[in-house]
Amino acid sequence: MPTGYGYVLPDQNGWSRALHFAAAWIAVLTGLLHAISGLLTGHFRKNLLPARANLSWRALSTSIAKTLRLERPSEADASSYNVLQRLTYLFVIFVLFPLVVWTGLALSPGFISAFPASVTLLGGRQSARTIHFFVSVALVLFVLVHVAMVCLAGFWNRTGAMITGRSGTHKEHI
Amino acid sequence: MIKVSRRRLIVSGLAATAGASGLAVAARLAQKYGLVPPDHGGIYGLGETLTYASQRLLTRHSLAREFTRSQISPRPFPNYLDPLTEDFKRLQVGGFADWRLSVDGMVVQPASFSISELKSYPSRSHITELVCEEGWSYIAEWIGVPLSHVLHLVGVHPQARYVVYVSMEPDTWDSIDMADALHPQTFLCYGMNGSELPVAHGGPLRMRLPRQIGYKNVKFINRLTVTDSLKKFGKGLGSNGAEYGYAWYTGI
Numbered sequence: 001m002p003t004g005y006g007y008v009l010p011d012q013n014g015w016s017r018a019l020h021f022a023a024a025w026i027a028v029l030t031g032l033l034h035a036i037s038g039l040l041t042g043h044f045r046k047n048l049l050p051a052r053a054n055l056s057w058r059a060l061s062t063s064i065a066k067t068l069r070l071e072r073p074s075e076a077d078a079s080s081y082n083v084l085q086r087l088t089y090l091f092v093i094f095v096l097f098p099l100v101v102w103t104g105l106a107l108s109p110g111f112i113s114a115f116p117a118s119v120t121l122l123g124g125r126q127s128a129r130t131i132h133f134f135v136s137v138a139l140v141l142f143v144l145v146h147v148a149m150v151c152l153a154g155f156w157n158r159t160g161a162m163i164t165g166r167s168g169t170h171k172e173h174i
Numbered sequence: 175m176i177k178v179s180r181r182r183l184i185v186s187g188l189a190a191t192a193g194a195s196g197l198a199v200a201a202r203l204a205q206k207y208g209l210v211p212p213d214h215g216g217i218y219g220l221g222e223t224l225t226y227a228s229q230r231l232l233t234r235h236s237l238a239r240e241f242t243r244s245q246i247s248p249r250p251f252p253n254y255l256d257p258l259t260e261d262f263k264r265l266q267v268g269g270f271a272d273w274r275l276s277v278d279g280m281v282v283q284p285a286s287f288s289i290s291e292l293k294s295y296p297s298r299s300h301i302t303e304l305v306c307e308e309g310w311s312y313i314a315e316w317i318g319v320p321l322s323h324v325l326h327l328v329g330v331h332p333q334a335r336y337v338v339y340v341s342m343e344p345d346t347w348d349s350i351d352m353a354d355a356l357h358p359q360t361f362l363c364y365g366m367n368g369s370e371l372p373v374a375h376g377g378p379l380r381m382r383l384p385r386q387i388g389y390k391n392v393k394f395i396n397r398l399t400v401t402d403s404l405k406k407f408g409k410g411l412g413s414n415g416a417e418y419g420y421a422w423y424t425g426i
Binding site for chain 2: 013014015017018019021022024025107108109110111112113114116119125126129
């Protein structure tokens, strides 16, 4: 497909835009399901909201140091999330995902015709585009770190726990 | 072997049947109320259909955001143009005096219009953003006659559902549904920023749809066909862009 600046792309734009919007629909629909069920079952409150005691500088710095040393979690920690994980999940679920959806909708000419404030609050279309891009990069980085930590904590054990909702009892050997 | 009780089997069977017929009814209703785009098929069609249906349910009558004169972009970017055809150059030399826009299909009175005839009709303008799929955008004042005015002049049959517009550029055509065709900001556009529409921007006549992406705003249009079905145009996907895998509806 010819472009305005002399660089000729192989014609993959149509394919990739279709993939993008199909993925956006899946992300929004499953995300809504996740958010609603998380609120109704108390999952966010019980498993993700950090205890007040863990929010002290001392507790936070211990957790950061442990993470940076790539220490494997103790048996007790492995069945729950530490304070850094909790804060990260809350940030991803309640800040990054809503922001990527909002900035994405702010780029839709049809959507902003009905809800113009969605783009003016972001400072216009090009600002919305920039934020959309960097938030999506942040989400990809989160996925990479998340998967790396799952591997560190025991890939099969954790993946099994994620799917069945029960944590495995067998020891994991990496 | 998993044991399934008879009751459970019957209940699941009934639930599956109800679900399947529910989906079938939803599909029929969506078709009836014009919520299914022509490029709904294939693996990506579901996403396109959800987008188009949501926009038609939520934003059918919304107006594109308009800007102030001071927000007009100083250097509007004219996108790449294929080399102009000999036919086009001949009309250009004559100052487009012989340019005609023909209107046919499901209309009471098929007709054709010169640019000066189009300019003699009530002229409208809006200062709106043209946004490209590639990421760039600019704000300009667009001047033209609302497409709805020309459609009323020729008289559109009540069964009409789409307007197909064809460019003088080879193999370039697109279409919109009646919601967009009758939308007050949809123009047959012949002017830009207080002067004639430059050839680089599609002069003498382009489609201007501020609620859709740039590539839907086809340049050099010289034919409109009103129709109730897009099946007989090209591969039946509603535009030449859709045949390349680009979405037909680009309000996103």
